[in-house]
Amino acid sequence: MGGLIVLKAFKYRLEPTTQQAELFAKTFGCVRKVYNLMLHDRIESYQKNQETGEKIKFPTPAQYKNEFPFLKEVDSLALANAQLHLNTAYRHFFQQPASGFPKWKSRKNPVQSYTTNNQKGTIAIQAGRYLKLPKMKPVRIKLHRQPEGVIKSATISRTVSGKYFVSLLCETDIPPKPQTGSVIGIDLGLAHFAVFSDGTKVPNPRVLAQTAATLAKAQRKLSRRTQQAKKDGHLLSESRNYQKQRILVAKLHEKVANQRNDFLNKLSTDLVNNHDVISVESLNVKGLVRNRRLARSLHDASWSSFLSKLTYKAAWYGKQVVQVDRWFPSSQLCSACGHPGGKKALHIREWSCPSCGVHHDRDVNASLNIRTEGLRLLQGTGVR
Numbered sequence: 108m109g110g111l112i113v114l115k116a117f118k119y120r121l122e123p124t125t126q127q128a129e130l131f132a133k134t135f136g137c138v139r140k141v142y143n144l145m146l147h148d149r150i151e152s153y154q155k156n157q158e159t160g161e162k163i164k165f166p167t168p169a170q171y172k173n174e175f176p177f178l179k180e181v182d183s184l185a186l187a188n189a190q191l192h193l194n195t196a197y198r199h200f201f202q203q204p205a206s207g208f209p210k211w212k213s214r215k216n217p218v219q220s221y222t223t224n225n226q227k228g229t230i231a232i233q234a235g236r237y238l239k240l241p242k243m244k245p246v247r248i249k250l251h252r253q254p255e256g257v258i259k260s261a262t263i264s265r266t267v268s269g270k271y272f273v274s275l276l277c278e279t280d281i282p283p284k285p286q287t288g289s290v291i292g293i294d295l296g297l298a299h300f301a302v303f304s305d306g307t308k309v310p311n312p313r314v315l316a317q318t319a320a321t322l323a324k325a326q327r328k329l330s331r332r333t334q335q336a337k338k339d340g341h342l343l344s345e346s347r348n349y350q351k352q353r354i355l356v357a358k359l360h361e362k363v364a365n366q367r368n369d370f371l372n373k374l375s376t377d378l379v380n381n382h383d384v385i386s387v388e389s390l391n392v393k394g395l396v397r398n399r400r401l402a403r404s405l406h407d408a409s410w411s412s413f414l415s416k417l418t419y420k421a422a423w424y425g426k427q428v429v430q431v432d433r434w435f436p437s438s439q440l441c442s443a444c445g446h447p448g449g450k451k452a453l454h455i456r457e458w459s460c461p462s463c464g465v466h467h468d469r470d471v472n473a474s475l476n477i478r479t480e481g482l483r484l485l486q487g488t489g490v491r
């Protein structure tokens with residue numbers, strides 16, 4: 108088809124039987140065990156190496172199977188992937204020490220997962236409602252859409268609220284989307300989620316704001332319950348009220364994440380469908396982490412997720428995303444004549460250019476400037 112071969116993930120809800128859920132739990136446990144054993148052995152051989160100069164040996168999952176025979180009862184590819192995950196965590200740590208040393212995997216973490224690979228049909232959709240997986244009977248799957256392409260691997264996960272999902276990573280041939288000849292600039296904001304250079308104002312999704320408000324309230328209640336348990340001298344693990352509230356908070360977190368994801372997926376797909384070049388402000392990622400206010404941090408997290416969706420979708424479909432430096436004075440210039448009007452206080456939503464007289468909406472003007480700057484940067488690279 109002349110398209111691009113990419114790895115695309117398709118996520119579905121799973122409905123395991125009690126027995127299957129037990130086998131999932133067992134596999135999560137074995138993956139955790141192998142991961143932690145390897146981490147332990149690596150740390151130990153590193154210390155030995157420091158003391159004696161003895162060469163560091165990297166153990167493999169197979170070596171643990173004699174010592175812990177129960178490991179043989181679960182999918183061996185899941186264990187092999189645990190090893191790969193640990194290697195990746197190590198590599199990250201050595202490349203970026205600030206990202207932190209690989210952490211132990213805890214049984215207490217309600218979110219658990221494992222990844223297994225497709226080997227000549229060991230992972231497959233059956234009869235439109237079952238998922239075939241290694242080492243178990245087919246699991247009920249809610250197939251709301253067909254996965255596209257060849258299944259390479261499957262990641263089975265359990266969420267805090269006890270739901271099961273599978274993410275099927277597929278090798279997919281993606282044909283490019285038709286060129287539209289359109290270029291758009293996007294200004295990010297707080298009052299609106301985004302303002303486009305064609306004048307469109309994309310509001311922050313109301314349903315998301317409502318869930319976020321409920322979440323904030325639930326979090327305050329959780330911290331009161333924490334205080335109460337401490338005052339009563341109860342362990343948090345034994346305080347039923349605390350545990351109930353903790354699960355509620357976790358469920359709301361899941362809900363916020365899902366609603367946000369749906370919104371961002373739709374918006375980024377629309378943009379890639381309708382425009383060839385999308386110019387956006389780049390983000391100050393370090394600044395994001397420091398922000399403690401919930402509303403603000405949710406918004407910023409949305410932005411970085413939005414940019415990443417936009418970027419990979421543009422790459423898939425033959426479109427372009429240009430990131431304009433965040434110090435570019437998008438709100439100071441007149442988009443009609445380029446007159447530098449200088450900084451304006453945040454409450455000034457509209458203004459008229461003293462040079463050419465054009466009346467501007469602050470955010471639309473900013474997005475027009477981002478559009479122009481994006482085009483200028485592209486010309487610099489000779490791409491367009």
Ligand SMILES: [Zn+2]
Pocket residue numbers: 441442443444445446460461462463464465
């Ligand atoms: Zn002007």
